[in-house]
Amino acid sequence: MFVSKIELQNFRNYGSLIEEPCSGVNIFYGNNGQGKTNILESVFFCAIGRSFRYSKDADLVKNGEDNFRIALSVADDITNDISITYKSGGSQSPAEKSARVNGLYLRRLGHLMGNLLSVIFSPEDLEIVNDGPSVRRKLLDIVISQIYPSHYFDLQQYNKILAQKNMILRDFNVNDQGSSDLLDVYNEQLAAAGGRISARRYLFSRELEIYAAEKNKEISSGELLTFQYYSNFFTVPEPEKTESTQANVMKIFENYEEYSSKIQAEFLEILQSRKNREIERARSVYGPQNDDLIIMLNGMDLRRFGSQGQKRTAVLSIKLAEMFLLYRHTGRKPVLLLDDVFSELDELRCSLLIRSIAGFQTFITTANLSELPESIRRESKIFFVKSGTVKLI
Numbered sequence: 001m002f003v004s005k006i007e008l009q010n011f012r013n014y015g016s017l018i019e020e021p022c023s024g025v026n027i028f029y030g031n032n033g034q035g036k037t038n039i040l041e042s043v044f045f046c047a048i049g050r051s052f053r054y055s056k057d058a059d060l061v062k063n064g065e066d067n068f069r070i071a072l073s074v075a076d077d078i079t080n081d082i083s084i085t086y087k088s089g090g091s092q093s094p095a096e097k098s099a100r101v102n103g104l105y106l107r108r109l110g111h112l113m114g115n116l117l118s119v120i121f122s123p124e125d126l127e128i129v130n131d132g133p134s135v136r137r138k139l140l141d142i143v144i145s146q147i148y149p150s151h152y153f154d155l156q157q158y159n160k161i162l163a164q165k166n167m168i169l170r171d172f173n174v175n176d177q178g179s180s181d182l183l184d185v186y187n188e189q190l191a192a193a194g195g196r197i198s199a200r201r202y203l204f205s206r207e208l209e210i211y212a213a214e215k216n217k218e219i220s221s222g223e224l225l226t227f228q229y230y231s232n233f234f235t236v237p238e239p240e241k242t243e244s245t246q247a248n249v250m251k252i253f254e255n256y257e258e259y260s261s262k263i264q265a266e267f268l269e270i271l272q273s274r275k276n277r278e279i280e281r282a283r284s285v286y287g288p289q290n291d292d293l294i295i296m297l298n299g300m301d302l303r304r305f306g307s308q309g310q311k312r313t314a315v316l317s318i319k320l321a322e323m324f325l326l327y328r329h330t331g332r333k334p335v336l337l338l339d340d341v342f343s344e345l346d347e348l349r350c351s352l353l354i355r356s357i358a359g360f361q362t363f364i365t366t367a368n369l370s371e372l373p374e375s376i377r378r379e380s381k382i383f384f385v386k387s388g389t390v391k392l393i
């Protein structure tokens, strides 16, 4: 798939923009702070319905305006028009965000998922190794939701019920049978949605491990990248002894139903048997909100013991794995957004990345055209970005 047209209105530092990228490599270059990343952000926004930076929707509205609109044409087997409109709230009215696909209003934003597949690579990806568990859960959730939109809806439902349950736990009154019964109902709902969430995350992490380990081995000449899934409510299976290969990676999800019902049952059992502990602590203790993916290199925790270079290699391998899995699962090639990544890479990693993106539509931002290999520049559409304007050169 590829984005054949981008239209922005009042998005970040763009008043109005219409560009037609090519189906291969598109390079956006210009000085710092001119609006290069903003373009990638607008494309990714149409894939997942929010910013990949930690920005609030309101911050994306151009200063002095009260709404923005992003519209993309996405060429696949057929062309789909995706548009998102955001209108700031006032003192009386809440903010409004709405999405349309081919003109049809989406009742829920989650229905956007899967219309445009995209992966973003950025220097901040090092957070995947260095930061807390929520970054890794987010990585898994974004890619899984693009493949299985029901994951997105499960997360929404889970988080809503979890918030309600936490409210009950906060002011729990032991003499109130109604609250106790309500907790039981919430626990059943949480076990169902939460079991599905963790089953998908766990199975996907195993697929990711196979691909990422292979890439990592290639770049590092032999270092072993592995993942250890962490959960505080289900028994994570022992890694299999037989070596997994890319050939059998797609079989992993065939076990989804089996894992999902096993994890749901285990979760419900824990929530019921530890109900009193959660009441004592006045908050939820168990569940996928605590899941983590521990990244290991040669059997040691990469976050604690890895060098900068080893971490960069692992992160690049994980992102490449993410992109291949999106493709393998859906049969559609995701659009790749490479935000300022070439300056961070040495020659070996650079050439691996270039080999890997062949055949995928790619958007590259850079402040320095000369850091991109000549082979890429020759075949690209090149845009010059200057304070919210874009010129094809």
Ligand SMILES: Nc1ncnc2c1ncn2[C@@H]1O[C@H](COP(=O)(O)OP(=O)(O)OP(=O)(O)O)[C@@H](O)[C@H]1O
Binding pocket: 011, 012, 013, 014, 030, 031, 032, 033, 034, 035, 036, 037, 038, 039, 059, 060, 061, 062, 063, 340, 365, 366, 367, 385
């Ligand atoms: N809501 C907004 N309204 C107007 N301008 C904005 C808004 N949000 C960000 N900007 C402007 O957008 C610019 C940053 O855009 P962007 O992050 O795309 O830069 P960049 O070209 O990628 O720069 P760098 O090379 O430093 O990464 C800044 O000048 C910032 O002031």
Ligand SMILES: [Mg+2]
Binding pocket: 036, 037, 038, 339, 340, 365
């Ligand atoms: Mg930038």
